[in-house]
Amino acid sequence: MAVREQELAALASGGDPPRSxxxxxxxxxxxxxxxxAPPAPQVATGFYTDTTVCIGCKACEVACKQWNQxxxxxxxWIGDSYDNTGGLSATSWRHVKFIEQFPVDGSPALAGxxxxxxxxxxxxxxxxxxxxxxxxxCQQACPxxxxxxxxxxxxxxxxxxxxxxxxxxxxxxxxxxxxSALDGHAHKCTLCYDRQRDGLVPACAKACPTQSIQFGPxxxxxxRARERVATLHEQGASGAYLYGDAPSATYSELHSFYLLVDxxxxxxxxxxxFNPWLRMKGDYLRAAVCALAxxxxxxxxxxxx
Amino acid sequence: xxxGYADRLVTKAPNWHGLVALDTLFNNMTTGLxxxxxxxxxxxxxxxxxVARSAYPIALLLLLADLFCLVLDLGDPxxxxxxxxxxxxxxxxxxxxxxxxxxxxxxTVLAALSVLPSGALxxxxxxxxxxxxxPALGAAVYKGVLFSTSAQPGWKDARWLGGYLASSAVMxxxxxLLLLSIATGQLVAAVALRPALxxxxxxxxxxLGLVIRDTRATLARAYDRxxxxxxxxxxxxxxxxxxxxxxxxxxxxxVAGAVLLIVLEAxxxxxxxxxxxxxxxxxxxxxx
Numbered sequence: 001m002a003v004r005e006q007e008l009a010a011l012a013s014g015g016d017p018p019r020s021x022x023x024x025x026x027x028x029x030x031x032x033x034x035x036x037a038p039p040a041p042q043v044a045t046g047f048y049t050d051t052t053v054c055i056g057c058k059a060c061e062v063a064c065k066q067w068n069q070x071x072x073x074x075x076x077w078i079g080d081s082y083d084n085t086g087g088l089s090a091t092s093w094r095h096v097k098f099i100e101q102f103p104v105d106g107s108p109a110l111a112g113x114x115x116x117x118x119x120x121x122x123x124x125x126x127x128x129x130x131x132x133x134x135x136x137x138c139q140q141a142c143p144x145x146x147x148x149x150x151x152x153x154x155x156x157x158x159x160x161x162x163x164x165x166x167x168x169x170x171x172x173x174x175x176x177x178x179x180s181a182l183d184g185h186a187h188k189c190t191l192c193y194d195r196q197r198d199g200l201v202p203a204c205a206k207a208c209p210t211q212s213i214q215f216g217p218x219x220x221x222x223x224r225a226r227e228r229v230a231t232l233h234e235q236g237a238s239g240a241y242l243y244g245d246a247p248s249a250t251y252s253e254l255h256s257f258y259l260l261v262d263x264x265x266x267x268x269x270x271x272x273x274f275n276p277w278l279r280m281k282g283d284y285l286r287a288a289v290c291a292l293a294x295x296x297x298x299x300x301x302x303x304x305x
Numbered sequence: 306x307x308x309g310y311a312d313r314l315v316t317k318a319p320n321w322h323g324l325v326a327l328d329t330l331f332n333n334m335t336t337g338l339x340x341x342x343x344x345x346x347x348x349x350x351x352x353x354x355x356v357a358r359s360a361y362p363i364a365l366l367l368l369l370a371d372l373f374c375l376v377l378d379l380g381d382p383x384x385x386x387x388x389x390x391x392x393x394x395x396x397x398x399x400x401x402x403x404x405x406x407x408x409x410x411x412x413t414v415l416a417a418l419s420v421l422p423s424g425a426l427x428x429x430x431x432x433x434x435x436x437x438x439x440p441a442l443g444a445a446v447y448k449g450v451l452f453s454t455s456a457q458p459g460w461k462d463a464r465w466l467g468g469y470l471a472s473s474a475v476m477x478x479x480x481x482l483l484l485l486s487i488a489t490g491q492l493v494a495a496v497a498l499r500p501a502l503x504x505x506x507x508x509x510x511x512x513l514g515l516v517i518r519d520t521r522a523t524l525a526r527a528y529d530r531x532x533x534x535x536x537x538x539x540x541x542x543x544x545x546x547x548x549x550x551x552x553x554x555x556x557x558x559x560v561a562g563a564v565l566l567i568v569l570e571a572x573x574x575x576x577x578x579x580x581x582x583x584x585x586x587x588x589x590x591x592x593x
Contacts, residue, residue, distance in 0.1 A: 028383065029386060032384070032386070032387050032390055033390055097309070097310060099309035099310070101309070124309065137456065140395050140396060141396055141398065141454075141455075142393075142396060143388050143391070143393060143396045143398040143402055144384075144387040144388055144390055144391065145391035145393065146387070161384075161387055161390070162380075162381075162384075162387075163380065163381050163382075163384035163385060163387045163388065164379050164380015164384070165378075165380070165388075165398060166320045166321060166380065167396070167398050167451070167455075169317055169318075169319040169320070170318075170319040170321070170455040170456065170460075170582075171454075171455050171456055172316065172317070172456060173315070173456035174315060174316075175314075175315045175316045175317040177317070178317060179319075179320050179380050180380070183380075183381070184379070184380025184381040185380055185381060186380075262309070263311070265309075265310070265311040265315075266309040266310065266311050267309060267310060268309070268310030268311075268313055268315060269315065270315050274461075276453075276454045276455050276456055277395065277454060279453070279454065279464065280395075280450060280454045282464065283449070283450045283454060283464060283466075283467045284446065284450050284467065286464060286465055286467060287446040287447075287449055287450055287467030287468045287470070287471045288471070289468065290465070290467075290468030290469070290471045290472040290508075290512050291442060291445060291446055291468075291471035291472060291474070293508060294471070294472040294475035294476065294508055294509075295340070295475060297501065297504045297505055297508055298475065298479060298501050298505065299344065299348065301497055301498075301501040301504075302344065302345050302348055302349050302352070302353070302497055302501070303348055303349060304497070
C-alpha cells in the first residue's frame, strides 16, 4: 500500500458529529437495508478510446485522481517504458500503458501490411480503465448488491455497501477491481457518476488533449468508432479494429471499448474474454451430482445395519 | 521487439489466503458431519441416533469456526451483515451465505436438543433434521462453484472443483462420524461407517483426479515438475493410500490416524487451491 494512502487516513475529517455507540450500532445494522427508489433509466453512456491518437500524456490519470480525490501511489521506476503507474488499483482508476515496438538489431520486425511493413517501429499507447461491461461478472458476483448498473448503464460500486469480500476481484476478467488495503472496500472507475448526474463529461475525457478518450451516448460512440476504423483502413492501417464494441459468443459488449492496432494481449487485454457465469449452471450440476453420488455410496451401507 | 503487456497475467488475484482455506475446510467439515449424521439418524436411527447426538454440537462448533473465518476474511468485517441485504442466486457467494444462515438454524436446534436432558422437545428433532438437509447440501456444494465461477487462472478451468469439494465434504463428514462412533462406544455405527469411508475415499480421489485433469496446464505453470511430483505423492500417498491402509487395521488408533490424515490432506489441497492464482501472479504467462 502506498505511504500517501496511510497519511490520508491520519488527516482530521469533518464528518458527522460523534454519537453514542448504541444509535451508531443500530444505524450500522439497519441503514444498509434501506432502499431508495431507483432513478429513471437514462441514455446509456460510455467511453470510446482511440489508441491511435493517444500521446501518453497521462492527463487522464491526473484528472481522474484530482476529481475523485484519489491519493498518489508513491513513485517508483518500474522500468517499463514511461509506465510508472504499473496497473489499475484502488487508487489508480486510469492507467496509461506504453508499448515500444521497435525492431531489434535493425531488422524491420513489425508485422502488418501496406505502409506498416516499412515502419522502423512504433509506439502504442493506451489509457486503460474499467470496461463497464454490459453483463459484468463483478456485478454478477457481488453478494451484497454493492455493485450495480447505474441509470446510465455504467458499472458502479456503492462504497457504503461494499464489505470487501473481494469476489468481484476474482470475477473480473480484465483485472480492474482492487480491494483497498486502507478501507478494505473494492474500488474502480465510477465513470464519473457524480459528474454525469450534473450533466458533465467525465474528468478523464474532459482532460484528454487529443480526444483519444471520448465520452457520450454509447450508440453514437460506436458509430463514430466504426467510421474511424474505416478511415484508418482507407489510409492503409489495415490492422485497426474495435475491441468490445459488440458482444462475442463468450462476452457481452463493453461500455468502454477500444480502437486497437495490435493483438489485445499486447495491450494487456484478454484476447478472448470469457464470462465465468456461462459455466456456473454446469458447475452446480456437477457439484450436486458428486454430492449425491457420495450420499448414494453411503446410504446402502448405513441401511444395511 | 517489445511485446508490451502480452507476458503479464491480466487478472488480479483476490485477497484470499489462509483464512479462506480454513473456511473451506470448516465448511466441508460441518456440512459433511451434519449430512452423514442426519442421514444416519433418519434412515438407521437405532444405529446412529446416539452418535448423531454428539455430532450436532460439534458440527455447530465447526460452523461457528467457519463463520468466524468468513467474517474475518472480509475487507470490512463489521459489514458482514451486508451479505444478507440481497438474495442473489447468480452469485455463489450470496447463495452460499444464505444456505449457511438457514442451515445454522436447525443445526442450532439440534445441538441444543442434544445437550438438553433426554426427552425434552424430542418431537422437534426429526423436523429439524429434515429442514437442515437441503441448506447443508447447498452450503457444501456452493464453495467449489464459487471458485470455478471466476476469472482466476486454474479455478476457472476446474469444472469439477465444486464436485470435488462436495464429495470431499461427505467423505470428511463420514470420517469424523466414524471417529466419534469409536469415541462414544457406538461400535455398530463404526462398523457401518468404515467400509463407507473406504468407498468415499476412492470416489473423492476420482473427483480430485478430474480437477487435476482440468487444471493440468495451469498446475504446470505454477509448479515445476519436482514440486508437482511431491505434491501428488503427498496427496495420493498421505491422503488416500495411507488412510486406506490404516482403515484396514482394526482398533481406534489406526482409525484416528486415518481421520487425521484425511483432514490434513483436505487442508493441504484447499490451501493449494487458494494459493494458485497468487502463485501464477508471480509467474510469467510463458511459464517457469
